[in-house]
Amino acid sequence: MTPLYECRLKCELPQIVEALVRSVHDTPKIDHIDTHDLPSRRAIVEILTDLYSLLFPGFIRQDLCHANLDYFVGDRVDRLFVRLRDEIAKALLHGNEGREEIAIKEAKDRAEQIAVEFLKRLPEVRHLCETDVEAAFAGDPAAKSLAEVVFSYPGFHAIATYRLAHELLLLGVPLIPRFMTEHAHKETGIDIHPGATIGEGFFIDHGTGVVIGETTTIGKRVQMYHGVTLGAFSPRKGQALRGKKRHPTIEDEVTIYPNATILGGETVVGRGSVVGGNVWLTHSVPPGSRVAVESPAPKIISSDDSQV
């Protein structure tokens, strides 16, 4: 009698498990065994949700009015503090592994200080977000109201997340800021490194494919479209470039059209310039510049051929 296939697996199972366990020992770079806990992905997403509810209270929680606002804010701040402290402590312990030893108690104390300091900065983040929503409404004829921008514009969502993550990064928290901006990246297609420096009134329309690198500097009232890259050269040099200014500087009131790629730490796009779509720009341009490629002239083809 031939054995059931399921029995065949039961015979093979131990070898498969053994091979996988051996493989875990052989590839320590992707195993993360016997080490400090990472921050919890789920907890960071919950922290972000609570933070949005403090930045834009009535958009996240219905039925808010001035009579119940204090209770809502007080309760959220209290809950956030505990969650932030716990995840920041994990990140501090994890990030310092292999370098100096941080005692668990010390990490927790520092995490508490950081959490308090971060919560104090939220009003300033709210102020910046208000300048961003004004810029989006002013800049987009398709926007029907300020509420529509807050309710549904992915660019606004990605910038607000960046502004939160940036403050945590400035306070010395590892791992969590990047995880936050990658969460917004997943939801919006907009990848802003938390290390970038971005002025008030920033508007990204549509946004999918935008990349803003770690050492980018962006001035005030800059407006850009989807697919814009503010990136770096020379990737193969890799870690040797860590910490150097590798990404461009964009001065105030610059407009950048879709899919423009602007690279290099010494590249400066001067104040009020306009960069056209699909441009590849690797040098500086003075204030008030217009930079665009020519549109190609059409050639007439036979209509049933879609070869290009």
Added chain:
Amino acid sequence: MTPLYECRLKCELPQIVEALVRSVHDTPKIDHIDTHDLPSRRAIVEILTDLYSLLFPGFIRQDLCHANLDYFVGDRVDRLFVRLRDEIAKALLHGNEGREEIAIKEAKDRAEQIAVEFLKRLPEVRHLCETDVEAAFAGDPAAKSLAEVVFSYPGFHAIATYRLAHELLLLGVPLIPRFMTEHAHKETGIDIHPGATIGEGFFIDHGTGVVIGETTTIGKRVQMYHGVTLGAFSPRKGQALRGKKRHPTIEDEVTIYPNATILGGETVVGRGSVVGGNVWLTHSVPPGSRVAVESPAPKIISSDDSQV
């Protein structure tokens, strides 16, 4: 005895809350306090799920057959009607705030009328979706079956969502259509404004980064790839341009390769034209045109230098 850090927070908590509450009063553009409820995001996502189950019943619900189809459809239509009516009523009340007063009863009555009218249009939306799935299968050699297209192609999903949102927009519903297409944008990276006009047999392959603006017109059997922009000029003029034709017209059977950027309300791409990838096109081209940039000639470099 030094205080616990946690105690230190307990001391600081009231000031942090007070500063945040003050900040909410100071930034009314992002607070949304003391006003009509917005539609519920969760409810709109549930409405979309129910709508997909009416458009593509057997793909969403297993075990459907002709014997139980009536019951399934009847139950879904009944449930959808209630959900649609409630969210449309909220959107009508919210969207009209600050202009004429809509009594709550009147909003609910209009919302019911709109929900009924919208449900009546679903068979026509289904017909258009069938032309889209046929176009996708015919146009993509990697497609193994029609079922694979419906089951897993993001472009098909985004177009179906646009077709639903477009009908709601035509029926005068604020906020919800844009939220629906932004939900599809989040899931697919494809951003189609619900105001665009798009003919049958539309195929977007891959799709990430596609942007189709509010006043775009697209003919029949158009085929495009990811990263294509049908966009507008002159963003700094912003709200002054509201309602004007700002986005291109794409005639029947045009093919547009990846990352082409086509801008302007007077730009017309003539019937049967082919637009190459990475093109920046800001003027009209006649029917049967081929528009492409030249591929640059290679220069030989030392192999360990990845500078460009």
Added chain:
Amino acid sequence: MTPLYECRLKCELPQIVEALVRSVHDTPKIDHIDTHDLPSRRAIVEILTDLYSLLFPGFIRQDLCHANLDYFVGDRVDRLFVRLRDEIAKALLHGNEGREEIAIKEAKDRAEQIAVEFLKRLPEVRHLCETDVEAAFAGDPAAKSLAEVVFSYPGFHAIATYRLAHELLLLGVPLIPRFMTEHAHKETGIDIHPGATIGEGFFIDHGTGVVIGETTTIGKRVQMYHGVTLGAFSPRKGQALRGKKRHPTIEDEVTIYPNATILGGETVVGRGSVVGGNVWLTHSVPPGSRVAVESPAPKIISSDDSQV
């Protein structure tokens, strides 16, 4: 007495349902009625989550150490086997519909064989993933640790998902591999067809908008950025091209900058070449090539005009 609007719907409901049911009969391409079950989307996502926990155990499950690793791996393999078998069986039955009949028992037996064979290949997939994480860390100055790459880099996530889906495709499983890579596409904006062939040490930075077509071949230690397309020509020929080599070949150690579009089955980018951003490349280039467009020269404009 005028009827309630709700009553009006109750009158209209039967016609709406009837019209929709008739529409389902009229559009068989999108109905999926009276046929074999599709694989379950939810089950495939759960399978992917279990697979990630075997590839990167300590990143998915906290508190893993060498003492409990065997139990964790053993339990996951056991659970995965059952889930894989059931979904693969559905895919085999579904994919063969309309061609030869596969008896349900035969499909289940083949699905078991495939599931066992697939699980045996996981150590090799883990080895490849380790080369990928090393390449990402080495290539990106913004990466602070290997753990940060595994924890938060979308490119790494998309490549790992591709590597899993590719093995299932090689084992002859329909529908599921594409669904898996489309799931990663949804989460990362990176669209890698499971049929592509990709060597070790592959790094995609940022990633949104990357498209790698079904018949692409990529060598070892290739590094690319977001928005890169490795695509095909002549979409209107569609199904006639099925199975032909339609996508490029990228040799070892090539670097491709953002938004480059490289098309065609005969196009070969030679070893060690560097392709600049926003390039449209439709012919082969020899090893050690540098291919880039010129950056356009700036023109000075009046500062309050953002026309391009």
